[in-house]
Amino acid sequence: MNAKPTGPIPADYAGQPMLQVAGRSAGDWAAAGTPLYLYDASAVQARIARFRAAMPERIALHYAIKANPLPSLIAAIAPQVDGIDVASAGEMDKALAPMDAAAVSFAGPGKRDAELDAAIRAGVTLNLESEGEAERALAIGERLGTTPRLAVRVNPDFELRGSGMKMGGRASPFGIDAARVPALVRRLIAAGAAWRGFHIYAGSQALSAEAVIETQAATIGLAARLADEAGALPPLVNLGGGFGIPYFPGDLPLDVEAVGAALAGELDRLDTQYAIELGRWLVGEAGIYLARVIDRKESQGETFVVVDGGLHHHLAATGNFGTVVRRNYPVAVAHRMQDAPEEVVTVVGPLCTPLDRLADRVALPRTQVGDLIAIFASGAYGASASPQGFLGHPPVREVLAGV
Incomplete structure (x- = not known):
């Protein structure tokens, strides 16, 4: 099966062999429970500094908090x-x-x-x-x-x-x-x-x-x-x-x-x-959505990786918030960021709807139950823009790292 491409992993994290935020591994941040939105305060601060350096002094900067x-x-x-x-x-x-x-x-x-x-x-x-x-x-x-x-x-x-x-x-x-x-x-x-x-x-x-x-x-x-x-x-x-x-x-x-x-x-x-x-430009690439693999299954030649998070937490990643054609956000196995792809899988959540598809036919290292899937560019229009009450699943955790 041919893999579908994914978006680019933000530069702050792209070169890491194992995902780390604020000096701690993704697994460490996720130990208290998943699904989890993890926001990197230092990445936001760097964006603000870049804006200040690029813009004329007469330009004030406002944060549109609808983004997060x-x-x-x-x-x-x-x-x-x-x-x-x-x-x-x-x-x-x-x-x-x-x-x-x-x-x-x-x-x-x-x-x-x-x-x-x-x-x-x-x-x-x-x-x-x-x-x-x-x-x-x-x-x-x-x-x-x-x-x-x-x-x-x-x-x-x-x-x-x-x-x-x-x-x-x-x-x-x-x-x-x-x-x-x-x-x-x-x-x-x-x-x-x-x-x-x-x-x-x-x-x-x-x-x-x-x-x-x-x-x-x-x-x-x-x-x-x-x-x-x-x-x-x-x-x-x-x-x-x-x-x-x-x-x-x-x-x-x-x-x-x-x-x-x-x-x-x-x-x-x-x-x-x-x-x-x-809003989005300040915080979007500073956020990562982490969900844990709870099952793997095969169906008519296609492999599904089932995770504990989904559409109810990250509507945008499923293609159901503001996009016409569904395309894949940047995604990785958090502890094997640089490993070569070994399989083509579709990452789905636990909801009883075919819309609950976080990554569609993507090439990843082989995943096992317990692994963490990281979806990048998730700092804007994530938790607050998603139907968290849908089907009664637990709410997502949100953590600001580096403060």
């Missing part, structure tokens, strides 16, 4: 970034534990009045998604006697070319169509709100530096035009993110240094502060 809202991870990241972006009241509560409210922004359509109330009371910036939401926020601020901090999320008339998830250039539940933004900005200022600027997000999971550079230039141009039409300078322009990571065969890392060099030549088009919000 583990409280210990947020606490470790918060002192190293300039802000945190959230998308629910629950995320807001997590962000406010280690971060000052003035550095927290709240996006997402359908914010309930109770969420608007809580954000305004706390002093969090609301990224408004509609004129109706703006009017509700203004009314709540007036009732509370508190000046709300309000930014306008713009639905741009362009998209991030080649992005895995497009967020602009079409009708959208996210943000306000660009043509209507200047009037809303004038309304907010006239009402006495603390207008905090623009949030413009055109797409995510892009690996092409050329596409990111093109989109960032268009974003700054749009912000400058909207500011001119509104007659007001935005205090901050959040350029969104969109930085992708390699998951699948043939994926190449984003050249963030090229992105930063190009961005430096664009910033003077608008005399304001800028931010980039990143």
Whole structure:
């Protein structure tokens, strides 16, 4: 049987004969129980340092905690970034534990009045998604006697070319169509709100530096035009993110240094502060999902390796979260990282559904019951983006290593 290719193992771990994180083996980390998400704090810190070195000094860094809202991870990241972006009241509560409210922004359509109330009371910036939401926020601020901090999320008339998830250039539940933004900005200022600027997000999971550079230039141009039409300078322009990571065969890392060099030549088009919000790019390759082999079986010439974790913990690796064609994440036998492949197997979980397939017909060293299977690039949209209550299996453990 021909093996299907897998994505590239991140450079932090690719050369290891036996998987180690923060000086301890995967087997040591897994001794307290599997399945397990293991996050490498030093890998996250290195990503943040790389971003700082690559980007102009005027660019602030925000962490979008929807990528991974583990409280210990947020606490470790918060002192190293300039802000945190959230998308629910629950995320807001997590962000406010280690971060000052003035550095927290709240996006997402359908914010309930109770969420608007809580954000305004706390002093969090609301990224408004509609004129109706703006009017509700203004009314709540007036009732509370508190000046709300309000930014306008713009639905741009362009998209991030080649992005895995497009967020602009079409009708959208996210943000306000660009043509209507200047009037809303004038309304907010006239009402006495603390207008905090623009949030413009055109797409995510892009690996092409050329596409990111093109989109960032268009974003700054749009912000400058909207500011001119509104007659007001935005205090901050959040350029969104969109930085992708390699998951699948043939994926190449984003050249963030090229992105930063190009961005430096664009910033003077608008005399304001800028931010980039990143989630996946900061934490995605720093996470590893470990599951233990509990059975092997043969069926009509195909070998299945059954592990104790699966779709209920790692929906994305099974191809059921944001992908059209199922492709294999990077995968390895944790204690035999450099051994030659000896067999072609399909790695499946314990759930009673054919969708519970973590790796499809991959070439691995021969696996035995008790071995650990490692799925890399698992630090973003893992545990919190998966249906952990499905079929009543135990929840996954999450551990932050190196703190």
